[in-house]
Amino acid sequence: MTTFSMYTASIPVFKQILNSLHAILEKAEAHAAEKKIDPNALLQFRLFPDMLPFTRQIQIACDFAKGAAARLGGLEVPSYEDSEMTFAELKARIVKTLAYIDSVPQASIEGSEERAITTGSGEKTKHFTGQTYLFHYAFPHFFFHATTAYDILRHNGLDIGKKNFIGTY
């Protein structure tokens, strides 16, 4: 039986949705192959010209998950290059992100609700407590990019539904 804690409120939620995105990427990759769609038609698709393309949505969702795990755990945020060009590479980034957030010791995240957390630098510096950061910043940004990735594929006809996004937990 888990108890209510910053750990149970954070890592398993990121894992749930990252696993969903991984499965959705599998479906998108198979769909593109089957329909002979240029993968870039999906990977580089934007819902509007000044929005970020699909690939960036996945990269940034991963970044909010690893950033939250690291900051709540009091660790330095690992830096990932944004070099993914294929579905396979995006899946690998999710796998790497999942491995990282699983590697952050539960004990380092427990009790982080009042930990002072700083993001950005210069004029963009933001100060949070652990709980404000997780619930008002990391979650909204993470779900925003994860859902937008889903919406891009859905808009392009991929046969997925909300169940694929919610996944298993």
Added chain:
Amino acid sequence: MTTFSMYTASIPVFKQILNSLHAILEKAEAHAAEKKIDPNALLQFRLFPDMLPFTRQIQIACDFAKGAAARLGGLEVPSYEDSEMTFAELKARIVKTLAYIDSVPQASIEGSEERAITTGSGEKTKHFTGQTYLFHYAFPHFFFHATTAYDILRHNGLDIGKKNFIGTY
């Protein structure tokens, strides 16, 4: 100073995003008026023919917020008719939802992490603890619909950005 609790992990987060959606609806309404766009072109827009239209996305986001507030608080979930046809009516639904979730006593939500929560009926019945329900079910569904509402307006050229979604907290 707030402490970490089921209340601080839930109600203020729903309020943050519902307030953002309210402000975004204001912008969409003004945009439609200014550009002489039929409001239904936005209100009934779907990102794909078998997806739900904008109006339903807002209604359902409200439902997950009020459902979570009620269930975590051990109260009966209030039922709202899904009769909104205009931006003004959708804004009113958000205002009503905000008033409701604010009316749930903080003390009734505190300590709800292990409360047994049931959703659905018949074959669709799901059993949760309070924390599993909030983090793995209510939040993902809520953010899914809130973000999709944003994405629909963004896709239709409304001049908003992620800041409008994240809002203030």
